[in-house]
Each structure stands twice: as structure tokens, then as C-alpha cells.
Amino acid sequence: MKKPKIKTHLKKSSQILRKKGKAPGTVTYTGLRENALSVVSVIDYDENKFIVEKPKTIEEINFFKNSKLTTWIDVTGISDESYIDDLGKLLGLNSLVLEDAVNTQQRPKIDEYDDYIFGVFKMLYLNDKQEIVYEHLAITLFESSVVVFQELKDDVFNGVRERIKTKSGRIRTRGADYLFFALLDAVVDNYFEILEGINHKIEELEEEVYDNPRPEVAQRIQELKKEVLKIRRYIFPVKELVSRLVDSESKLISKDTKLFLRDIHDHCIEINESLQIYREMSMSLMEMYMSNMSNKMNEVMKVLTIMASIFIPLTFIAGVYGMNFDKIPELHWEHGYAMVWGVMIVTFIGMLIYFKRKNWL
Structure with a gap:
């Protein structure tokens, strides 16, 4: 059971070491999903038009970026470093931005430039086995387009795609900044599902600690503590980043969109409070386990x-x-x-x- 984890950890460490000695701005993928072909899909829309395309060349992608419609450019697969480098340069992205776009160890951040706003987040969702998937996500907001870099085809954006298809939806009447908000909102809303799963695990462990404290339960508690700390590392900074977007003076974000961003900020506050509670509960579970084991021994x-x-x-x-x-x-x-x-x-x-x-x- 433990050997695959050790191998994965060693592989992860070796991926991080790939950046060692390289100049800042060098596009170096540090994730574990290597040899993934970069696939680009484009959704071009306004109030009356809706177009879905699969550009075959980088030049076509750049054409859509400069479209008069609102454009969502979704790049799936970021391990092809040369392709990401060429695409980023054509889109006019800074080399440091491209470095962070493929650096899966990068903590959540927001960088504002003259022509675009760049953000790094972690997209968390449950797979078919009810295991948490941690996916690196980079979103760039331009004047009329949003470029998304993600590792896997699976994501949390299906709801956004369906809203864009619906002609009567609010998203069709607004610009790229609202699309940026909608994508970020989908990421943050999915954090609630992750926290619900954590809460369910804590309740199960509490019952087992009271009814039948076993060494296996102690191991599961330790795994839960590590999982909560990992989730907190990726989710906790998002509140501050959204606050920066709300207070931003960038011309790329309208006042109307900032009102919606405040709603995300409220969600982030709620999420962080829940995370703090779950962190304390996961830490107290081990104390409860030790106490119950001691009581059992005393009996x-x-x-x-x-x-x-x-x-x-x-x-x-x-x-x-x-x-x-x-x-x-x-x-x-x-x-x-x-x-x-x-x-x-x-x-x-x-x-x-x-x-x-x-x-x-």
C-alpha cells in the first residue's frame, strides 16, 4: 500500500528539481501528468452568436483572441513545454507568467499587467472513486478573451459551458471579465463539495473512534489531517486574491463584475471558516482516539x-x-x-x- 506513495513522492521531487539551475521565465512543467498532448478548444460568443471551434494552429488561436466577440480559449494539457512557450509568446504573455502557468507547485496568486490579469488557482473536484483530484489551473483575462490552462480534460466548468449555450443567460450579454468571474466562481463553488466530503469523513471517523478505536482508525485520522492541510494550502489564499480583484483599478474589470466578485469573496470567507473548523476537528480526532484507547485500557x-x-x-x-x-x-x-x-x-x-x-x- 505504501510503496506507490513513496514512488509518487520521489517522482514529484524529481519533477520539482527540473527547475533547479534554469533561468527565471523558463517554461518547465513540474507536474506528474507528463506526455499529455495540448488540445485547444475555443468558444466565441456574444448575445446573438455562439461558435465552438478546435483551432489546429497557434495562429488561429491568436485570431480568436483578437475577435470582437467574447472568447474563451481553453488549453488542456500543459506538459508540452515548447507548445505552451510558443502559444504564450504569440498571445503576448510574459515569460514569468508562462513559467507559473505550467508550474504545478505554484501557490495561488494574482498578477496584474497592463494588458491582462493572470491568476493561478487549484481546481479541486471528486473523481469517480470519490477521491480528490488536485488540478493546476491558470486563467488569464484579456480585454475581450479569457485563456485557461489546465492539466486534464475533466474540470468544473460544465455549468459555465451550458450557461453560454443558453441564449437567454446573463453571461451571453456580458464581456470577458464576467466570463473570468464565472470560471472563478465555478472553482470556488466546487470547494464546498470538497468540504462536504471532508465533513462526512470526520463524522465517520468520530463514530469509529467512539465505537471501535483501532490502529487502522489512527492511520485514517493521520491521512485526513494531511489532506485537510493540503486543501487549506490551496484554498486559504484565494480569499485574499479575490479581495485584490475587487479592489483592483484595472480597466479590464468593470464595476458591475466587481459586485459579483464580492459574492465570491463572501463564499471564500465561509470556506476558510469551515476549513479552520475542520482542521481543528481533524487534529482533535487523534486526541479523542488516544483518550478512548486510554479509557479502554483502563477498563x-x-x-x-x-x-x-x-x-x-x-x-x-x-x-x-x-x-x-x-x-x-x-x-x-x-x-x-x-x-x-x-x-x-x-x-x-x-x-x-x-x-x-x-x-x-
Whole structure:
């Protein structure tokens, strides 16, 4: 069970070391999803038009970027460093931006430039096995377009795509800044689903800790603590980043869109508060486990002590009449054996009654 985790950790470390010694701005993919072909899809729309395209060349992508319509350029697969480098240069992205776009270890951030706003986030969602998928996501807002770099085809944007298809939707009547908001909102809203899963795990572990604390439960608690800390690392900074967008003086974000961004900010506050609670609960679970294990051990020791206390006088009686002396009067009594048994039984029952009245049993 542990060997794959060790191999994955070593592979992850080796990927990070690839950046060592390289000049700043060098496009270097640091994730584990290597050899993924970069696939670009474009959604071009306004209030009356809706176009979906699969550009075959970088030049076509640049054409859509400069379209008069609102454009969503979605780049799936970021391990092809040369392709990402060429695409970024054609789109006019800074080399440092391209470096962060493929650096999966980059913490969430927002950078504002004259012509665009660049953001790095972590897209978290559950796969078919109900396991959390951590996907690197980079979003760039231009005047009339949004460029998204993501590692996998799976994402949390299906709802946004459906809203764009609907002609009566609000998103069709607004610009690229609202599309940027809608994508970020989808990412943040999905954090609630992740937190719901964490809450469910905590409730399950609480029941197991109370009912049947086992070493396997302690291991699951440790895994949960690590998972909560990892989630917190990626989600916690988002509140501050959204706050920066709300206070931004960039001409790329309108006042109307900032009102919607404030709604994301409120969600981020709620998420961070929940995260803090779950972090404290996950840490207290181990204390509860240790306490219950100690109580369980105390109960065992209590039973053993009572059993030993009961048998001490019985052992004494048996020891006295087990001595090899000839002149022990009771040994020659006709009913001596039965009398000793009677004394031992009465002593046993008397001690049980005494312990019961003391609530020790």
C-alpha cells in the first residue's frame, strides 16, 4: 500500500528539481501528468452568436483572441513545454507568467499587467472513486478573451459551458471579465463539495473512534489531517486574491463584475471558516482516539485488578491448607474440605457484592 506513495513522492521531487539551475521565465512543467498532448478548444460568443471551434494552429488561436466577440480559449494539457512557450509568446504573455502557468507547485496568486490579469488557482473536484483530484489551473483575462490552462480534460466548468449555450443567460450579454468571474466562481463553488466530503469523513471517523478505536482508525485520522492541510494550502489564499480583484483599478474589470466578485469573496470567507473548523476537528480526532484507547485500557486494567483482588484471599486460603505440615487440625476434620470450599465461595460472593455496591463492576 505504501510503496506507490513513496514512488509518487520521489517522482514529484524529481519533477520539482527540473527547475533547479534554469533561468527565471523558463517554461518547465513540474507536474506528474507528463506526455499529455495540448488540445485547444475555443468558444466565441456574444448575445446573438455562439461558435465552438478546435483551432489546429497557434495562429488561429491568436485570431480568436483578437475577435470582437467574447472568447474563451481553453488549453488542456500543459506538459508540452515548447507548445505552451510558443502559444504564450504569440498571445503576448510574459515569460514569468508562462513559467507559473505550467508550474504545478505554484501557490495561488494574482498578477496584474497592463494588458491582462493572470491568476493561478487549484481546481479541486471528486473523481469517480470519490477521491480528490488536485488540478493546476491558470486563467488569464484579456480585454475581450479569457485563456485557461489546465492539466486534464475533466474540470468544473460544465455549468459555465451550458450557461453560454443558453441564449437567454446573463453571461451571453456580458464581456470577458464576467466570463473570468464565472470560471472563478465555478472553482470556488466546487470547494464546498470538497468540504462536504471532508465533513462526512470526520463524522465517520468520530463514530469509529467512539465505537471501535483501532490502529487502522489512527492511520485514517493521520491521512485526513494531511489532506485537510493540503486543501487549506490551496484554498486559504484565494480569499485574499479575490479581495485584490475587487479592489483592483484595472480597466479590464468593470464595476458591475466587481459586485459579483464580492459574492465570491463572501463564499471564500465561509470556506476558510469551515476549513479552520475542520482542521481543528481533524487534529482533535487523534486526541479523542488516544483518550478512548486510554479509557479502554483502563477498563481492562480495572477488570483485571478486580479479578486479582477476588482471587487474593482465595489463594491465601488455598495456600494455608496446601502447606505440608502434619498438625493442621482442619485437615483431619470429616467435613473440612467442604467447609473450606464454603468459606471460599462465600468470600467470592461477598467481594462481588461489595464491588457492585461500590460501582466498581
